[in-house]
Amino acid sequence: MSADTGHNFINGARSAQGHTRLQSFDANTGEPLPGFFTEATQQEVDAAAKAAATAYPLYRAIAVGQRAAFLDAIADELDALDEAFIETVCRETALPAARIQGERARTSGQMRLFAKVLRRGDFFGARIDRALPDRQPLPRPDLRQYHIGIGPVAVFGASNFPLAFSTAGGDTAAALAAGCPVVFKAHPGHMATAERVASAIIRAAEKTEMPAGVFNMIYGGTVGAWLVQHPAIKAVGFTGSLKGGRALCDMAAARPEPIPVFAEMSSVNPVIVLPEALKERGASVAAELSASVVLGAGQFCTKPGLVIGIRSAEFDAFLDELARQVNAQPAHTMLNAGGLCNYADGLGRLREHEQIHALAGRPQEGGQAHPQLFAADAQLLIDNDPLLQHEVFGPVVIVVAVNDARQLEQALQGLQGQLTATLIAQPADLDAFAGLIPMLETKAGRLLLNGYPTGVEVCEAMVHGGPYPATSDARGSSVGTLAINRFLRPICFQNYPDNLLPDALKNANPLGIQRLVDGINTPQALGQ
């Protein structure tokens, strides 16, 4: 262990001015892991934000190909992390090694995917309207638009993805790709993991000669508020609870200069099981669904938390099988003691509700989470009961039986914003219930058919977002290449000579990118 283990990462150096020492814990045993992490002082948070602000003009001036090389170098460093690293992540999160290895590949893969986006160059959104000097009654000047990074971005790591939504995760990758330096707040649940990953990013930054301050990381609890309120920070990425995300949104909105917050928060991810599908394959749907519910101990943002079907003999049989499946599931160790505590609290609120009944699962007790199945009255959805809309993080699912197609529509109308909405349907169901699709579009960011929402592909077309409270801004995605747009803003040059324009807008199109020229999409160079 190096001498500065547990120190904050500020401006390419390590810093530990504070006196509050934090510990990380073994998620299985609850024992503290060796070593301490020093909570950042307000001065250190200020220094980190200022380091990012100083790096911003330098970093965004770097040619886009070099920026891509930096992302590729981060990916290589992540892939090169050793077995001890994997063990550390497993100890801090109780997640199995295979999952962590897969998550590492996903994390390095998304860095490389953003590098590809940078080289393709469509993120620039380059548009050129050439001068029309002879236009009547007034000539048109030459106008050219592209996008730049919005400025330093604060990123808050998630508890449930120690790699893919954390230090070098999707928000960090999107911000760095956009040309925005990052100040990352390490999640208290996996500080040792964060340390190794931050070191990997710094190595990549040094190898590719990025400016000091392009990536900074701070430890601590209250440091988050200081960070979001710092005038140098221009946007925030967050994955976590509704309460935490909303607090950051409120803080950001109350700043002298308000800034956008992209918080991915709370979703119950409704799964609608339609009649013909239940007739055809009710038992296998029950098995697949319960597997999706308990995957990763139910600790996914996209865990299916709500299942809705129309009352019928087949639906009853499906519920019986689902109950059997849930009862057959073993208990799971959660990411940390706080998570288990929240899970128990959430279950308690469900049990206390008069119109919600337990259908399966052992009583919650001990150090592990027991999978649970509840049934709720359809009227609760129609009446927008908050309990049914509130995500309970862990291996629990609630089923709602509606009387008919009309009540199904009413129940779905009552839903708040969601990350995902899933139909389990045969072709005949889709004919009968086609009207549900446009309605689900207004409720969710991703619509699935005959699949399960856990497992979020990192690609160009993914949307991991959705209306509030799924996220704080339905116009963004925190997974996939669209995520870069959250951290970009447009600039227009009027009558600038070619040599002073950015490469993306030069006549010769030296980057060879697709541009909108006088209203036509083309990769062609312009005549002088």
Add this chain to the structure above:
Amino acid sequence: MSADTGHNFINGARSAQGHTRLQSFDANTGEPLPGFFTEATQQEVDAAAKAAATAYPLYRAIAVGQRAAFLDAIADELDALDEAFIETVCRETALPAARIQGERARTSGQMRLFAKVLRRGDFFGARIDRALPDRQPLPRPDLRQYHIGIGPVAVFGASNFPLAFSTAGGDTAAALAAGCPVVFKAHPGHMATAERVASAIIRAAEKTEMPAGVFNMIYGGTVGAWLVQHPAIKAVGFTGSLKGGRALCDMAAARPEPIPVFAEMSSVNPVIVLPEALKERGASVAAELSASVVLGAGQFCTKPGLVIGIRSAEFDAFLDELARQVNAQPAHTMLNAGGLCNYADGLGRLREHEQIHALAGRPQEGGQAHPQLFAADAQLLIDNDPLLQHEVFGPVVIVVAVNDARQLEQALQGLQGQLTATLIAQPADLDAFAGLIPMLETKAGRLLLNGYPTGVEVCEAMVHGGPYPATSDARGSSVGTLAINRFLRPICFQNYPDNLLPDALKNANPLGIQRLVDGINTPQALGQ
């Protein structure tokens, strides 16, 4: 005058349930114009928002070509408005007929431009990642992304553009283009104009068979808060003062479901006059600049309000000429009595400041605005003095002399966010001051060279936006086709069959649009 003149426009009908009657005034004489406008009640605001919400699923389901036809029909109706309409606008705003005719052409032109955007279809942002069933370790599902309108949009009209930033203005056009029904709050300064324009939109909606409630308009003052707080409203467009815009932002952020607000607010639009340009053409720059300052009585968001130059004999001569030009300008009638009052207040604050001195212009008195020139100490900019950053709406400009290039950079660093930043420069200046350009990029939405910021071209490449307080969200533009993006959100379909996908995502590409397919931009259809 028809029987329901002055009634609110709700769900395709007219409504006047309230008892508060408002009047419009002749901007030149201050005399009330004939007729009354009935302030909407809270029930009517609720009805308007609900009408928009009811229209939303119907409107967004309409084929994009028909939506384009609706925009074209609005443009035709605007162009067909008679001379009496032009006279009404002139009376309500004291703007000359030629300006209003030009503004009408701009307003109908931007409707037609958005229709073109709809037909081109790139606003869909269509992306397709095809299934990879044989991928290891896990197959990739078929994933397809496009964008839909975010939901009903509340639009607040601007005082200074009775047509182009009002009832059928840029925000309304962008929202309708995006597939979002609109509830428009008429500006109290030109309610008769709003009435004629709203009627034109309704005629177009009826002719093209749009759903009732696609466009609604309400009169009144306090109605704005009810509108922004209404749960059916999903985004807000606003053009006006910093105080008004910020109040709406705060209100929207405090809702149970926060919504995005795109407020275009306050900008002093710095013009930096560089040494060689002053040597070469100082006198003509002074003449052009003063013309830009007084254009439209200085009532443009992009009025150059701050001029910065390096002390020299040429700069002194430029200031003398600028003072002569400002003294030679006639007084101007402002849009309304409130505007004149605010102008006088703003001038008063400048006069009271110890480090700001009047250089030219007659004392402000009477019923018209007198053009004014002030000089401020450079240290005020460096120290971020709020008075120098605060837009004074009207024909006033402040000059700041800096000692040298270094102080120029310091002064510019002190600037808040701006809609525009202008360099007046010879090629030799651009060599010497090239470092200013990347810095100005971080301050403004549009960078001009040897032009003046008034006159905002409506086109693909325009950015009318910028960091706070120029706007509430630097990632948007309220002029040009990029404005549509503010009101769109992404949706992803996973494993949907071709027949259930929207046209934009179908294999055959029936819209013939550009799409990102497996990471490659192409208009090609996909094999089944």
